[in-house]
Structures are given as structure tokens and as C-alpha cells.
Amino acid sequence: MTENVIEVRGLTTRFGSHVVHEALDLDLRRGEILGVVGGSGTGKSVLLRTIVGLIRPAKGSVRVLGQDVSALSGQARESLERRWGVMFQDGALFSALSVQENVEVPMRSVPNLAPDQRQSLAQLKVSMAGLPWSANDKYPAELSGGMKKRAGLARALALDPEIVFLDEPTAGLDPIGADAFDRLIVGLRDALNLSVFLVTHDLDTLHACCDRVAVLAERKVLTTGTMAEMLDVDHPWVHEYFHGPRARAPDKGKE
Amino acid sequence: MNDLSKDHELTVESADDALRLSGEFTIWTLPRLPADTNIAHRFELSGLTRLDTAAAWYLAQCQAAGAVLQGLTPEQGKLLDSVIAASPIPDDPAIRPHFWQRLLEPIGQRMVRALVFLREIAEYLGRFLAALARAIRHPSDFRLTSFVHHCQETGLRAVPIVALMSFLIGVVLAFQGAVQLRQFGAEVFVVDLIAISILRELGILLTAIIVAGRTASALTASIGSMKMREEIDAMRTLGMDPDMVLILPRVLALVVTLPILGLIANVAGLIGGAVMTWFELGISPAMFRYRLITETSVENVIAGLAKAPVFALVIGIIGCHAGMKVGKDAESLGAQTSTAVVNAIFAVIVLDALFSIFFAEVGL
Numbered sequence: 001m002t003e004n005v006i007e008v009r010g011l012t013t014r015f016g017s018h019v020v021h022e023a024l025d026l027d028l029r030r031g032e033i034l035g036v037v038g039g040s041g042t043g044k045s046v047l048l049r050t051i052v053g054l055i056r057p058a059k060g061s062v063r064v065l066g067q068d069v070s071a072l073s074g075q076a077r078e079s080l081e082r083r084w085g086v087m088f089q090d091g092a093l094f095s096a097l098s099v100q101e102n103v104e105v106p107m108r109s110v111p112n113l114a115p116d117q118r119q120s121l122a123q124l125k126v127s128m129a130g131l132p133w134s135a136n137d138k139y140p141a142e143l144s145g146g147m148k149k150r151a152g153l154a155r156a157l158a159l160d161p162e163i164v165f166l167d168e169p170t171a172g173l174d175p176i177g178a179d180a181f182d183r184l185i186v187g188l189r190d191a192l193n194l195s196v197f198l199v200t201h202d203l204d205t206l207h208a209c210c211d212r213v214a215v216l217a218e219r220k221v222l223t224t225g226t227m228a229e230m231l232d233v234d235h236p237w238v239h240e241y242f243h244g245p246r247a248r249a250p251d252k253g254k255e
Numbered sequence: 256m257n258d259l260s261k262d263h264e265l266t267v268e269s270a271d272d273a274l275r276l277s278g279e280f281t282i283w284t285l286p287r288l289p290a291d292t293n294i295a296h297r298f299e300l301s302g303l304t305r306l307d308t309a310a311a312w313y314l315a316q317c318q319a320a321g322a323v324l325q326g327l328t329p330e331q332g333k334l335l336d337s338v339i340a341a342s343p344i345p346d347d348p349a350i351r352p353h354f355w356q357r358l359l360e361p362i363g364q365r366m367v368r369a370l371v372f373l374r375e376i377a378e379y380l381g382r383f384l385a386a387l388a389r390a391i392r393h394p395s396d397f398r399l400t401s402f403v404h405h406c407q408e409t410g411l412r413a414v415p416i417v418a419l420m421s422f423l424i425g426v427v428l429a430f431q432g433a434v435q436l437r438q439f440g441a442e443v444f445v446v447d448l449i450a451i452s453i454l455r456e457l458g459i460l461l462t463a464i465i466v467a468g469r470t471a472s473a474l475t476a477s478i479g480s481m482k483m484r485e486e487i488d489a490m491r492t493l494g495m496d497p498d499m500v501l502i503l504p505r506v507l508a509l510v511v512t513l514p515i516l517g518l519i520a521n522v523a524g525l526i527g528g529a530v531m532t533w534f535e536l537g538i539s540p541a542m543f544r545y546r547l548i549t550e551t552s553v554e555n556v557i558a559g560l561a562k563a564p565v566f567a568l569v570i571g572i573i574g575c576h577a578g579m580k581v582g583k584d585a586e587s588l589g590a591q592t593s594t595a596v597v598n599a600i601f602a603v604i605v606l607d608a609l610f611s612i613f614f615a616e617v618g619l
Contacts, residue, residue, distance in 0.1 A: 095586055112286035121282070121309050127343035128308070134346055141584045159282060160307035191337035192308065193330070 003030045005163055005195045006051060011060035013043065013050055020046050022219040024060070028163070033189055033196040035206045037241065038216030044199045045089075047216065048165050051197070052086055053077075065162065082109070084163040085156030089171065091148035093140040099126060099151045100136040106158040122158070129154035130184050146177040150184075157188065163195045170202045182208040203246060215241070266302075269295065277302025282309035301326030311338040379502070379576045380568070386496070386503040401504040409470045409505075410512030414519060416469075417462050421520035424457055425449060425527025433535045442536045446546040449528035454555040458520040460607050463566040466513060467599035471574035474505055475595040478578025479588045487579075497579075506571030513567035514560055521559065558619050562610050566603050573599045 006028035013021045020043040028034050038044050049055045053069045062069045093102050103122040129150040170178035186209050214224040215238050230242050265284035268275040274295040280303050311334050390397040432445040487497050532538040577595035581588050
């Protein structure tokens with residue numbers, strides 16, 4: 001089970017003269033949760049957006065599920081997009097639609113799916129994302145930050161994608177909510193056999209969910225490996241990141 | 256839309272009371288099965304290469320209806336179990352209110368909301384007056400720079416549009432008036448028509464409507480976006496009074512500039528009327544001036560411009576109030592901005608009607 005679902009090779013992204021990534025390589029294996037970390041402004045979210053095709057790379061290739069993202073168009077691209085789900089930082093829910101209708105949006109592209117089946121499936125996804133029944137009819141403006149993220153996750157999972165991209169899923173959540181979200185991600189990965197590309201700053205999330213961690217710095221992926229391997233990397237920034245004062249709490253919890 | 260379900264293959268064979276499914280059983284192929292979950296007693300599923308939550312949900316319903324599922328791999332069984340575990344439990348449906356209640360409740364709510372709105376407008380008027388009194392007692396608290404800035408924004412920047420609009424209204428009045436009055440040979444009364452309607456009503460009313468659209472929305476947007484980013488809360492914690500800092504300079508600037516804009520509109524309207532009567536009826540500018548001065552009472556100008564500060568106050572208060580009502584999300588900013596414009600224009604027209612009645616009663 002070491003098939004790569006995402007292969008990024010020699011990726012260069014730039015905005016004007018500002019180079020964000022240079023010759024960046026990254027793999028996501030099937031069924032794993034990959035945590036992508038890096039300092040602010042190192043282009044974690046830009047990398048995510050490049051992989052899903054929202055930003056065009058200047059050089060290099062991005063292959064998702066064996067297909068080159070930038071070379072696809074039309075129906076081939078559409079069918080590839082059905083195989084991944086993206087959860088944006090604040091959920092990016094459509095504000096004019098209720099939570100259940102938001103989750104139904106991707107399902108509307110399924111031909112001949114009966115409306116009541118679609119509604120029941122949307123309710124199932126909302127429930128799988130850990131939201132109570134009463135959330136179905138609520139509008140995004142009525143939801144707390146954590147509930148918006150859960151609703152965004154429910155929408156990302158609407159078509160049972162093979163890959164899920166999560167942009168800072170636990171940012172802005174309290175520790176209890178963040179912990180519940182971590183367990184939700186692992187639980188869904190196990191149940192649905194997802195591959196998860198997780199951009200985060202949260203060391204607890206890295207400890208709790210990630211099979212591997214990729215560190216972005218100096219415009220490329222500096223190092224990848226398990227959490228235990230990260231602790232032994234002697235690059236100063238990586239060392240500071242995983243051994244700094246904020247890194248100790250999860251260590252203590254484990255000992 | 257492209258039919259993406261073509262990528263997914265599912266074969267359905269039925270034998271006796273069993274249903275044999277093979278291939279990919281996913282949300283894309285789910286519509287090929289009947290929605291009725293009571294279709295078979297036994298499902299033969301060993302040929303499935305893929306099963307997703309939508310399909311697992313369908314199978315879970317069939318199982319609940321008494322069907323037997325055979326041939327699922329352990330992983331597919333786990334997925335089925337987690338779908339069953341996550342099945343949503345509907346809340347008790349809310350009790351549906353009685354017909355009359357459903358009919359009357361929204362009306363009552365709207366009524367109460369309108370009364371609350373009026374009370375709040377009165378409150379903001381009071382807050383503005385209190386801030387004004389404070390500024391008179393302690394002139395050093397008054398934000399002069401902000402006041403001048405808003406005079407420029409709401410006054411000076413509005414001059415071109417107000418002048419042009421009023422000029423064109425004068426042209427239209429002269430033209431329409433000339434056509435009608437010519438039938439009676441009373442062309443020269445066009446001057447009275449233009450002068451009275453522009454000076455008394457149209458100049459100031461249309462200026463107020465334009466300013467209501469232009470400035471009420473700007474007030475709501477600027478105060479509302481500050482409210483959204485918690486700047487107003489930050490101000491309060493720093494000991495600054497939002498009434499003094501935000502509301503007073505904005506509303507006062509409007510009260511000072513709207514009469515000036517009204518005067519400009521009057522002049523532009525008369526010029527427009529004069530130009531049109533000259534071309535259309537051959538009434539020379541000198542004749543126009545003579546009729547204007549001898550036949551039109553200065554009371555008309557007073558009756559027109561006296562309304563301006565009141566309109567300005569109402570527009571400013573409504574704009575600031577709507578800005579303060581903005582919540583944390585961008586939708587409420589948009590909603591409040593459009594509400595402010597509608598309310599301000601509506602209030603201006605209602606007040607104008609009240610003024611007309613009032614002036615008729617006092618004989619002005």
C-alpha cells in the first residue's frame with residue numbers, strides 16, 4: 001500500500017518576482033495523513049492551492065491519482081475534481097445556503113439521484129462530521145468557528161473523495177474542540193480509507209493524527225518523515241519547531 | 256453538465272429473491288437501484304470492487320428492512336458499521352403553529368421591529384445631540400479634522416452630481432411646462448412654474464434623495480466595517496466615545512453641507528430652466544430674471560432650504576444607526592447598507608410630505 005496519490009515534482013511557484021516554491025518535491029501515499037508544516041509565509045496554503053489547480057505552477061508537475069493536473073481540461077478535469085475534497089480554513093460555506101444544502105451542492109452533479117436520497121445522504125455526512133441534527137437547517141452565519149469547519153469537512157466528503165485537503169483544520173479551535181477534530185479526521189480516514197493532506201500549525205494535531213510530516217522551508221520541502229524522525233532532524237528551524245517551548249506539552253503527554 | 260457516472264460501472268443481476276451486485280457501488284451508481292429498500296431478501300456483494308458511504312447507507316437501510324448482506328469484505332463491513340453508527344437521529348419535529356398564529360406572528364413581529372427601530376433612531380438622535388452639547392462645552396473634544404474630511408466627502412464631492420441633476424430637472428420642467436402652457440398662451444408663466452417647483456420642492460428633495468443614496472450607504476459601510484473588525488469595541492476600551500469620534504463629525508458635516516448642496520441645486524435648476532425657456536420660448540434671461548424677482552416670493556426659498564438640515568439629520572442618524580447594527584459577518588454589512596439607503600430615502604419623502612402639510616397650515 002505505498003502507491004502515491006499525489007506526486008509533486010520540481011514544482012516552482014512564483015507571484016511576480018516573489019518565488020514561493022523552487023524545485024519542490026512531495027508525495028502523498030494512499031491512506032496516510034500527511035501533515036504539512038512551515039513558518040508563516042512559507043507557502044503551505046499556496047502549495048495546497050497549486051495541487052488542487054487554483055494556482056498555476058511556473059514550472060514542474062503535479063500528478064494527482066496518476067493524472068497531471070495542469071494538463072487536464074473539460075470532463076477529465078471535472079471527474080478528477082470529484083475524487084478530491086477541499087476544506088478551506090473557515091469552511092468557505094456558501095452563505096446563502098443552509099448546512100444541509102451546502103453538503104448537497106456537490107451531490108447535485110450526480111445524475112438521477114433522487115432528492116430525498118440526496119437529502120438523507122447530506123444529513124448522514126453532516127452527522128459523520130460530528131454535527132448535531134439541528135445544524136442541518138442552520139445558516140453559516142449562525143455557526144461557531146468549529147461547526148463551520150465541520151460543515152466544510154462534511155461538504156468536502158460529500159462525494160466520498162479519495163483525497164481530502166484540509167487547510168488549518170484546528171486553527172482557532174479550543175483544545176477540546178481541536179482534539180475532537182483530530183479524532184474525527186483519524187476516524188474518517190480509517191472508515192473511508194482517505195488520504196489526507198493536512199496543512200497545520202498545531203503540534204498536537206501533528207502528534208495525534210499524522211503518519212508523516214513534511215516541513216516546508218527555504219522554498220522547498222526540507223524534510224519528511226514520521227514525528228519521531230522529525231525530533232532528530234538537526235536543521236535549526238526544524239529543531240526549534242519541534243523542540244521549542246510549545247513542543248514540550250505533547251511530549252510530556254506521551255511520556 | 257458532463258455525465259460523470261459513465262466512469263462508474265455497476266452490474267445488477269437478480270436471481271430468485273437475491274440481488275447480485277458487482278463493480279463499483281458508489282453514489283454515482285446508486286440511482287440505478289430502485290429507491291425502495293425492500294427489493295430483495297438477500298444481497299450477493301462479493302463482486303463489489305468499490306463501496307462508498309452512499310452505497311453503504313443504502314445497504315444499511317436494506318439491512319434494516321430485513322435483507323441479508325453477503326460477501327462484504329472486512330473493510331467494507333467496517334465502513335457499513337461506521338455508517339450505521341453515524342446515522343443521524345432526527346430531532347422531534349417542532350410543533351407546527353396554528354394557521355392564525357402563522358399569519359399574525361410575522362405581522363406582529365414586523366410591527367414591533369418597526370417600533371423598536373423608531374425608538375433606536377430617537378436614541379441615536381439623542382446621542383448625537385448629547386455629543387453636540389459636549390462638543391460645545393468642551394470644544395477641544397471636537398474632531399475638527401474628521402469633520403472637515405466628512406464635509407469634503409459628503410459635500411464637496413457631491414457638488415457635480417447634484418448640480419448636473421438639478422440642471423437637467425430644470426430643463427425638463429421648462430420643456431414640459433412650455434408644451435402645456437403654450438396651449439393657453441401663457442408661456443411666460445413657465446418661469447413661475449420652474450421657480451416655485453424647484454425652489455420649494457424639487458431642488459432640495461432630489462438633493463436629499465441623492466445624498467441619502469450616496470452618504471447613508473457610505474456612513475453605514477464605514478461605521479459597519481469598523482464594527483465588524485471590533486474597532487468600535489477597541490475604541491470604547493481606550494476610553495474614546497464612538498458618539499464623539501464617529502457619529503458627531505459625520506452627522507454634523509451632513510447638516511452643514513446639505514443646505515449648501517440644496518442652494519447649489521436651486522441655482523443649477525434655475526439656470527437649466529432659464530436656458531431651456533430661452534431656446535424653447537424665446538424668453539430672454541433678462542426677462543426670466545425679472546419675472547423671477549417680481550413674481551416669486553422669497554418665502555419659497557426659505558420653505559425649501561428650511562427642510563435641508565432636518566433631512567440631513569435624519570439621513571445621518573439612519574446611516575450611523577445602521578452602521579452600528581452591523582454584526583460580525585459581511586452579509587449583515589451588505590444588508591444593513593441597503594436597508595439604510597431605503598430607510599433614508601423613505602424617511603426623506605415622508606418628511607417632505609409632512610413639511611408640505613405643515614407649511615400649508617402655517618401659510619408659508
